[in-house]
Amino acid sequence: MRQTESACSERSSLAPLLRPRCDMSLAFQSVTVMGIARGYDGARRTGSLPAARTTSTIAQKGSTMKRSTRWIASLAAACLSFAGFMQTAQAGLVTTEQVAASEGIRSATAQRDYVNTTLARADVAAGLQERGVSLDQARARVAALTDDEVAVVAHTIDTAPAGASDVLGILLTIPVHAGDPLTTLPATRPAWRTRWAAVLALTTALLAGCAVQTRSLREHPPSDLQHAAELAATPFFAQTEYQCGPAALATALAAAGLPADPIQLGEQVFLPARTGTLQIEMIAGARRQGAVATRIPATLEAALREVQAGHPVVVLQNLGLSWARAWHYAVLIGYDIDAGEVLLRSGATKREAMAMRTFEHTWMRSGAWGFVALLPGQWPATAQEAAVVEASVGFERAAVPMQAVAVYRSALARWSGNLTLMMGLGNSLYAAGDKRAAADAFRAAALQHHSAPAWINLASTLLELGDVDAAAQAAREANAVADAAWREQAEAVLKQALTRTNLRAP
Structure with a gap:
C-alpha cells in the first residue's frame, strides 16, 4: 500500500510539469491540421483536386473541414490560454522575504554568508580553536540551522559589542545555552558550587558600579513609567535540570493564553547533546505554538515598560564572566524602581527578587537579548x-x-x-x-x-x-x-x- 501511494504521489507531482507540454503539443497539432485545411481549400479553388471527386462531395468535405478548422482553432486558443495560465501560476509571487531583503533586511542566503564570514575572522577562528571547536565544526552547525534560526543568529551578532570575545560568546553559546549554571556543574564536585557562587558574588560586587541604566532610572524615573509593577498571575513552571529554556518559554506562552507544556516544549527546543536551548529555538518554538515572538529594544527601561503593559519578558542572562559564561533563561515579571529590584520567574524559584543593577549587568552581558510572546494581532509596547x-x-x-x-x-x-x-x-x-x-x-x-x-x-x-x-x-x-x-x-x-x-x- 505504501508503494502504491508513493507511485500515485509521484504521478501527481509530475502532472503539472507534463501538462503544459501536452497542451502545447495539442496546439501544434491543431495548427498543423489548420494548415492542411488551408491547403485543401486552396487546391479546391485552383481546380487541382482529383477529377473523380464530384463538386458536391468537394463542397461537403470543404464544409466539414471548415467546421473542423474552426473547432480546432478554438481548442488551440484554449490550450494556449491554459498553458499561459499554468506558466503564470508556476512563476509564483515575489515572496515577502524577497521584498524584505530588497528593503535592507538580509536574505536567508546573505544572513548565512554573514555568519560564516564572522566565523572566518582571524580573532574569532583563534578563539574557537582555543575552545576546542574547529572552524569546520562551527560551519557545519551553521549549515544545519534553518533560515529562521540563522536570521536570529545574524541579528544577535549585529547587536552585540564589537570585540572578538563578545562575538565568540554569541557563536559559542548560541548553540550551548545551558540551564541554571549551578545545576549544570557536576553533582560529584560540590566544591565547584562554592567556588562558582564566590565568583558570581565577586563579579556582582566588582561591576555594581557599571549599572548605568539602573542608576539613571532611579534618579530620574520617566513620568509615564510606574514606580512598581508585578504580574503576579504569571504562571510558573519550575525547571528541571538544564531545562531553563523550556520552562521560561512555557511561562511566556501560558501568560499569553496559549498551550504550554514544558516537557513537550523541551522535546522541541532542548538539545540534550549540548544540555541547553538555543535562542533561535526559543523564537521558533514560540512561533510553532502560535505566538508572535518579537525582540524588544536592548534597554532596561524597555523591559520594565513591557512589564507595565502586562507582558512578561523572556530574558537571557549571563550569570558568569566574559571568559566563564553561565547562561540562563528567566522571565521578568515585576520591578520596583524605588527598592532597586526586579522580580523573576527563574529556575526553581517562583518569585526571585534580584537587585536591579545585578539584573542589568547579567542581562547586558547576554547582549540584552529578550523577547515578548503575544497572540497574533498584539505587539510589545516598546516594539x-x-x-x-x-x-x-x-x-x-x-x-x-x-x-x-x-x-x-x-x-x-x-x-x-x-x-x-x-x-x-x-x-x-x-x-x-x-x-x-x-x-x-x-x-x-x-x-x-x-x-x-x-x-x-x-x-x-x-x-x-x-x-x-x-x-x-x-x-x-x-x-x-x-x-x-x-x-x-x-x-x-x-x-x-x-x-x-x-x-x-x-
Missing part, C-alpha cells in the same frame, strides 16, 4: 518597526495564512507605510485564497511605493482572476520601475499578460 517586520515575516513562514493576515494587519495599523508589511499582507491573503483582497493589498503597495514587486504580484494575481487588461497595465508599470533585480520577472509577467490579451482578441 520598533524593524523588529516588528522581522517578527511578522518569521511568523508568516510558520503560521497558517489567516493568522499571518491578522499579524500584518495589526502591524500596518502602527506602521501603515511599510512596504514589507504591505506585501506580507498581500501574500498572506493570496495564500489564504482571497485573491481579490490580495490584489487590493498589492495595488495599495504599488501605488504608494511605486514598487516593482508590488506591480508584479498585482499583475500575476489579476491574471489568475481573469482581469487581463488590468493585469497587462500592472505589468507595464512593473517594467517601468523595475531595476535589474526585478527586470526578468517583470518582463515575464508582461509577456504572459500580452499573450492572454492577444489570444482574447477577435
Whole structure:
C-alpha cells in the first residue's frame, strides 16, 4: 500500500510539469491540421483536386473541414490560454522575504554568508580553536540551522559589542545555552558550587558600579513609567535540570493564553547533546505554538515598560564572566524602581527578587537579548518597526495564512507605510485564497511605493482572476520601475499578460 501511494504521489507531482507540454503539443497539432485545411481549400479553388471527386462531395468535405478548422482553432486558443495560465501560476509571487531583503533586511542566503564570514575572522577562528571547536565544526552547525534560526543568529551578532570575545560568546553559546549554571556543574564536585557562587558574588560586587541604566532610572524615573509593577498571575513552571529554556518559554506562552507544556516544549527546543536551548529555538518554538515572538529594544527601561503593559519578558542572562559564561533563561515579571529590584520567574524559584543593577549587568552581558510572546494581532509596547517586520515575516513562514493576515494587519495599523508589511499582507491573503483582497493589498503597495514587486504580484494575481487588461497595465508599470533585480520577472509577467490579451482578441 505504501508503494502504491508513493507511485500515485509521484504521478501527481509530475502532472503539472507534463501538462503544459501536452497542451502545447495539442496546439501544434491543431495548427498543423489548420494548415492542411488551408491547403485543401486552396487546391479546391485552383481546380487541382482529383477529377473523380464530384463538386458536391468537394463542397461537403470543404464544409466539414471548415467546421473542423474552426473547432480546432478554438481548442488551440484554449490550450494556449491554459498553458499561459499554468506558466503564470508556476512563476509564483515575489515572496515577502524577497521584498524584505530588497528593503535592507538580509536574505536567508546573505544572513548565512554573514555568519560564516564572522566565523572566518582571524580573532574569532583563534578563539574557537582555543575552545576546542574547529572552524569546520562551527560551519557545519551553521549549515544545519534553518533560515529562521540563522536570521536570529545574524541579528544577535549585529547587536552585540564589537570585540572578538563578545562575538565568540554569541557563536559559542548560541548553540550551548545551558540551564541554571549551578545545576549544570557536576553533582560529584560540590566544591565547584562554592567556588562558582564566590565568583558570581565577586563579579556582582566588582561591576555594581557599571549599572548605568539602573542608576539613571532611579534618579530620574520617566513620568509615564510606574514606580512598581508585578504580574503576579504569571504562571510558573519550575525547571528541571538544564531545562531553563523550556520552562521560561512555557511561562511566556501560558501568560499569553496559549498551550504550554514544558516537557513537550523541551522535546522541541532542548538539545540534550549540548544540555541547553538555543535562542533561535526559543523564537521558533514560540512561533510553532502560535505566538508572535518579537525582540524588544536592548534597554532596561524597555523591559520594565513591557512589564507595565502586562507582558512578561523572556530574558537571557549571563550569570558568569566574559571568559566563564553561565547562561540562563528567566522571565521578568515585576520591578520596583524605588527598592532597586526586579522580580523573576527563574529556575526553581517562583518569585526571585534580584537587585536591579545585578539584573542589568547579567542581562547586558547576554547582549540584552529578550523577547515578548503575544497572540497574533498584539505587539510589545516598546516594539520598533524593524523588529516588528522581522517578527511578522518569521511568523508568516510558520503560521497558517489567516493568522499571518491578522499579524500584518495589526502591524500596518502602527506602521501603515511599510512596504514589507504591505506585501506580507498581500501574500498572506493570496495564500489564504482571497485573491481579490490580495490584489487590493498589492495595488495599495504599488501605488504608494511605486514598487516593482508590488506591480508584479498585482499583475500575476489579476491574471489568475481573469482581469487581463488590468493585469497587462500592472505589468507595464512593473517594467517601468523595475531595476535589474526585478527586470526578468517583470518582463515575464508582461509577456504572459500580452499573450492572454492577444489570444482574447477577435
